[in-house]
Amino acid sequence: MAFARLSVIVSLALGAAQLANAALTKRVTCADGNVTANKACCALFPVVAKMQSDLFDGAECGEEAHSALRLSFHDAIGFSIHGGKGGGADGSILLFNATETAFHANGGIDDITAGQFPVFQESGLTPGDFVHLAAAVGTANCPGAPRLQFLFGRPAPKAPAPDLTVPEPTDSVTAILARFADAGFNAQEVVALLSSHTIAAADVVDVTIPGTPFDSTVGTFDTQVFLEVLLKGNSFPGNGSQPGEVLSPLKGEMRLQSDFALSQDSRTACFWQQMVNDQTRMQTQFKAAMAKLQVLGQNTRNMVDCSDVVPVPASFAGPIKFPATFSQKDVQQACPQLRFPAISTVAGPAPTLAPVPGS
Numbered sequence: 209m210a211f212a213r214l215s216v217i218v219s220l221a222l223g224a225a226q227l228a229n230a231a232l233t234k235r236v237t238c239a240d241g242n243v244t245a246n247k248a249c250c251a252l253f254p255v256v257a258k259m260q261s262d263l264f265d266g267a268e269c270g271e272e273a274h275s276a277l278r279l280s281f282h283d284a285i286g287f288s289i290h291g292g293k294g295g296g297a298d299g300s301i302l303l304f305n306a307t308e309t310a311f312h313a314n315g316g317i318d319d320i321t322a323g324q325f326p327v328f329q330e331s332g333l334t335p336g337d338f339v340h341l342a343a344a345v346g347t348a349n350c351p352g353a354p355r356l357q358f359l360f361g362r363p364a365p366k367a368p369a370p371d372l373t374v375p376e377p378t379d380s381v382t383a384i385l386a387r388f389a390d391a392g393f394n395a396q397e398v399v400a401l402l403s404s405h406t407i408a409a410a411d412v413v414d415v416t417i418p419g420t421p422f423d424s425t426v427g428t429f430d431t432q433v434f435l436e437v438l439l440k441g442n443s444f445p446g447n448g449s450q451p452g453e454v455l456s457p458l459k460g461e462m463r464l465q466s467d468f469a470l471s472q473d474s475r476t477a478c479f480w481q482q483m484v485n486d487q488t489r490m491q492t493q494f495k496a497a498m499a500k501l502q503v504l505g506q507n508t509r510n511m512v513d514c515s516d517v518v519p520v521p522a523s524f525a526g527p528i529k530f531p532a533t534f535s536q537k538d539v540q541q542a543c544p545q546l547r548f549p550a551i552s553t554v555a556g557p558a559p560t561l562a563p564v565p566g567s
């Protein structure tokens with residue numbers, strides 16, 4: 209009896225696994241010749257092509273791709289697992305841009321909403337699907353990035369998100385972790401999401417130096433930012449010329465006060481250090497955290513998995529290196545219980561980083 213029941217359970221489990229496999233390997237050929245797992249995804253291929261040509265300068269990992277990723281975060285994080293905030297990953301930042309771009313933490317976001325708006329209007333997608341597909345496609349243009357998941361089917365947003373949901377670089381680690389926890393993310397997931405700052409630059413933190421990158425390889429989705437934030441320098445609040453900005457020992461580089469604080473805090477320092485030169489770890493954790501972020505507030509049972517419309521990113525060969533003249537002695541290690549990875553140094557004189565064009 210017990211055995212018979214067990215075998216029923218086993219065969220049910222096998223059946224479910226086979227079904228899941230069938231769903232993954234199912235192939236639909238769209239009218240235009242593209243192949244996808246679900247017919248509903250066919251409509252997205254022309255949208256992806258339009259995004260690449262009209263938004264991303266033909267599949268570049270440039271300013272617009274970086275901003276598309278930032279936009280998905282600022283849209284989605286307007287959410288609380290306890291209710292009472294916004295609709296999450298719903299595209300409210302695009303539709304209600306007049307309200308949300310006025311929030312202090314959304315400084316500079318109006319550039320990308322203005323850029324995306326006409327392409328969105330032509331796309332036939334809801335604002336939420338557009339914002340979060342654009343982030344997946346823009347990120348895919350960056351070598352080394354994981355191929356992000358894309359679930360299709362967000363309803364139109366009902367209202368703008370309220371102010372003060374987006375973390376600021378002047379916030380304390382305690383405040384940042386509390387805000388993310390309120391949205392459903394733990395400390396390790398916060399660090400994972402900050403992998404995004406490997407393809408990031410600041411325009412408005414310090415308006416005198418627009419386009420200042422956060423790492424020396426701003427066009428590559430590598431783990432360089434996790435290393436460079438740890439370099440000893442003027443890494444104290446107040447050393448930068450603007451609130452939230454601290455100077456990096458690399459010329460032409462900006463370090464966010466919040467990134468540095470997270471790299472040094474006992475709640476996050478080891479998660480931070482473990483990312484250094486571990487491309488697979490970074491890709492896996494960033495992909496998982498983004499999959500969660502990009503459906504915040506959404507009912508995923510009503511959504512279709514269209515991940516296979518997202519371009520496959522070029523790989524990053526690695527390993528990462530210290531920028532020229534820097535080495536292990538320059539690392540301000542905050543997780544002494546874990547061994548720091550051995551990293552070689554780029555040859556030549558200390559670099560001066562160029563600003564990201566188009567900023």
Ligand code: HEM
Nearest residue numbers: 274275278281316375376377401404408409410411412413
């Ligand atoms: C503690 C949390 C965070 C803080 C305080 C923060 C803050 C900032 C600031 C101040 C900028 C520069 C804005 C400017 O001056 O133009 C920036 C850029 C950026 N952030 Fe974050 N961020 C956080 C988390 C995230 C997350 C979770 C993501 C995505 C998953 C993200 C993606 C980006 C990207 C891609 C850029 C570069 C945009 C560009 O170069 O155009 N950030 N962030």
Ligand SMILES: *[C@@H]1O[C@H](CO)[C@@H](O)[C@H](O)[C@H]1NC(C)=O
Nearest residue numbers: 240241242243253254255257
């Ligand atoms: C796929 O979709 C794009 C965009 O609509 C189109 O340019 C391309 O010809 C399609 N077919 C194939 C086989 O890629």
Ligand SMILES: *[C@@H]1O[C@H](CO)[C@@H](O)[C@H](O)[C@H]1NC(C)=O
Nearest residue numbers: 302303305306318321322325
């Ligand atoms: C904001 O949204 C309006 C529609 O509500 C649109 O016409 C406008 O282009 C958008 N502007 C920006 C900066 O996103």
Ligand SMILES: CC(=O)N[C@H]1CO[C@H](CO)[C@@H](O)[C@@H]1O
Nearest residue numbers: 441442443444445446447448
């Ligand atoms: C160069 C510089 O101004 N360094 C200062 C940065 O801030 C710390 C702490 O406030 C000071 O000790 C440094 O002298």
